[in-house]
Every structure is written in structure tokens, then in C-alpha cells.
Amino acid sequence: MTTITCRNLTTGIHEQAITRGIDLKLVPGTITALTGPSGCGKTTLLHTIGLLLTPTAGTVTIDGIDATGWNQRQRRAFWRDKAAFILQDYGIMDEETVNFNVSMQLNTLGLAVGGDHRRIRNALRLTGLASRGNELASHLSGGEKQRLGIARAIYKNASVILADEPTASLDADNRANIIRLLRERANQGATIILATHDPVLVSACDQVYRVGEPDSK
Template sequence: MNPVSTDIISSQPEHVVIEVENLSKAFESRVLWRGVGFTVGRGEMLALVGPSGSGKSTLLNCLGLLDRPTSGAIRYQGEDITRFGRGETRRFRRDSLGYLFQHYALIENATVEENLEVAVAPRRRAPDSGGPGIAEALDRVGLAGRGKERIHHLSGGEQQRVALARLIVQKPALVLADEPTGALDDANTAVVVDILRELSGAGCAVVLATHDATVRDACDTVFAVPGQPGRHLVANL
């Protein structure tokens, strides 16, 4: 894969979920990046790539409203979420977002099932709502029958599978993943890629930060977060 050097050019999906326009982030006198722009549509996976310190995680945090850009717009289904107040931000995260982190973000002293119940409860989804249940989600990630085990008894790869099952039961419109395979072996990396592709195929938009070439090559679009202000690389694969 050879990215094509452009001035903020990416595909224009038919059903845009996230549109980033002229986004900039500065810390005191340091500009991390400026002029960032891309779109991600339903069923699309976009990889954020770049060297350590280029701001991939910060960009993801801005998309999830865990951080705020210095300037520019982030539109979710046409609405600029950078203007959201506290209540709107809370609802956006609860109803629309799913997260996948390198270090799993699970409740270690709780069971696998309890972790998934906690994740789905805020969305108030009824058992007959049509979405995958906990048992089905665990089966899909290769953890059938493991629901009663406590998280701290699981290996790192198994914990990331629980985090994937969490996404399956949440069924978010947008998944943000920060180095989701950074601590995994090849087998578990393959599971992560397969489940993210499955979620994407079901209509979810996925944005992930990665150094892993296997994960990058599984994505539809690659955005190179500029190491220097104003430089961009975008490749449609």
C-alpha cells in the first residue's frame, strides 16, 4: 500500500457518519496538527497512522469528545458535535459511540457477563430489541461459556475479546479504537480485525489508530496524521 500525497482528499461515502473539517489542535505554543479533514461513512473503516507523538490518540479523543479541538468542526450525521454541551455530549457517548482500547478498559473484579451488562445498560435496550445478546456475543468472539469468569483471571487476549463482545452488544454507530492490537499476538489480532470488519459490514463506521500494518491494510481508507502542521496523506484502498 502506497499512500497518495494530497491536500485533504478522501472518499465521500454515500452515508457520512463523521465529517472532520479543518480541525486544529494546539497546546500552548505548540501546534500538534492543523487543517485536518476527512469523512467516514457507514460501513467504512478508516485507519489513523503516523509516528508516536503525531497526535493520533488526541484526534480520536476529539472525535469522542474526550478532548476538544482548538478550531474546526466535527460533524456527526451532519451535526457539529464540538458545540455540544455536557448533556448532549453524555447522550452522544452513551447512544452512538463504542470504544476499543489497547488496555481493554474492563472492570477487573467483575465477571465477563457483568462487564457486558454494565456496557449495555445505559442504552436501555430491551432483551427482544433485535440486537445480539451477551451469550451470542461471547460465542462470536470465541468465549462461549466463559461469562461467569472474572476479568482478572483472563489473559490479555481474552480480555480484548471481552471488549469486542462489548461492542457487539452495544451495536454503536461509531467505533473509536486506539491501538486495539498493540499488546496482542497474531491470533488475537486476527480476531480484532475480523470483528471490526463484521461491525463495519453491519453499517458501523470505524476509526482506529494503529501502528500495525495488518490492521492498517484491513481498513478501507488510511489517513496519515500530519507529523508537521498542514501535511496530510490519504489513501483510498
């Protein structure tokens, strides 16, 4: 289980500040929505919390340790050991199979999908992709790729899940299923942070942070 704390955080790209003075605590067992209109900086904030971007001021601490100045090796260890990302550009390897995209592992010979095949099948079953495991990921629709990203997080049993608009391409039934799965992950102790403008998803969250608005916590 992982706690992330932002203190007086300023985020930006190419030294241009986008959000300022953010104080936010993200704790195990909860889902937090970062919400606001397009262009408000919620995706930049999400990426900064996940250590994909370095803040221009303030700190991000992980389990009480200041991670703001971590080097690339330390960040990679966090991504490998604790975090799973579900991003709008999917992070999916189109030329590989759906099964491989869940485990991101090859077997010892490097010739077939590695990892725990039972857990791969279970993750795909939970996300409605059970019949697609041997297909190339390029055959999936946008919504299916988003669900594949969630299957990867389930397989990994990540303690931190960071998702950018995870329901944007989903119909009502699949959206309800993804919200249910995210809630189950939170109930099992994951810390979940979502950038979203989906009011249904926002209403299912435990904490809502309106990016760019004062006193938004």
C-alpha cells in the first residue's frame, strides 16, 4: 500500500507553470478524481504525481520519502514495483499480442509470452477481453485498449493506479464494469488517481480535486 502526498506543488511543461500551490494527499483504499475542463492541467498533474514529469516547485513524497528529485533509476523502480498507468495514448504495444501486453514478459527462451498465464487469463476475463488474448493489440478498438490497460494493472496488482480518462471511449456497460473494477482495486488497498471529466466516474470517487480552482479538495 502506498501513500502519495503533494505539497505546494507547481506543475508545468517546458518551464511554463500550469497549476500552482497544490496540496493533495492520496491514500490507500481510495479513488481520487482530478477533474476540470480541457486544458486546466489535470493530465499534467496526473503525470507529475506519477513521476512522469518533474514539478517546477513543491514536492511529491511517496510513503514519506521525497521523490521529487529521484533519478531515472529510482523512478523506474517505482514504475516497475508499485505503479500502473492507464493513459490516453494507451501505452500499448500494437505489434504484440494482447496476452503479452498484460504481462509485458517473455518466457526464458524469449519466444513466447511469459508470466503467470492463469493471472493473465483472469485479468482479461475481468475486463471483458477473455477471447482476445492471442490477437495482436492493434486489432483492438480504442475502448478495448483502455480495458487492456486496466487488465495490465490488475495483473500487476499495482499499489498505485494512475489513469487518464479511463472511461472516455467506453459505452455505459463497460464504463460501469471499469468503475466496479477500480473500486475493487481500491478496496484491496490500491491508491487510485484518475484524470477525468466523466461525471459518472467522478461521482464514484472518494475524493475530488478540481484542478485550477481554489479550495477544491
